[in-house]
Amino acid sequence: MNTDQGSQFTSFAWTDRLKRVRTRISMDGKGRCLDNIVIERLWQSLKYECFYLHAWETGSQAKAGVSRWITFYNHLRPHAAHGGQPPAVVNLNSIETDQQAQAVA
Structure with a gap:
């Protein structure tokens, strides 16, 4: 899952859910917006x-x-x-x- 670093994508609830289903997390660096x-x-x-x-x-x-x-x-x-x-x-x-x-x- 590739996302930006918005709060909705860095919250524990979101990242924990992805980790539980063994989804790799990738986030764009600062300035990529x-x-x-x-x-x-x-x-x-x-x-x-x-x-x-x-x-x-x-x-x-x-x-x-x-x-x-x-x-x-x-x-x-x-x-x-x-x-x-x-x-x-x-x-x-x-x-x-x-x-x-x-x-x-």
Whole structure:
């Protein structure tokens, strides 16, 4: 079982249970949470820019709303980390640059 070092995973109740069923315990070191910073930022943006602004009544409405937001996030929303460009534009430019470099080589 690999986890971070959150209190829910370091409690005696949790670790004792794993040991009783002979599960090996592995915990990420301090600072490993930074590995997840991109996805954590995505979830934060999704919550504040989408979830918290809508009161969907059905799962279908929520799925459609999140789908629209993901499309917006990837194709239209400016990202400071990309110089104000959306990820899709940066990705497309990267693919085109790679293809040009391969053509020259």
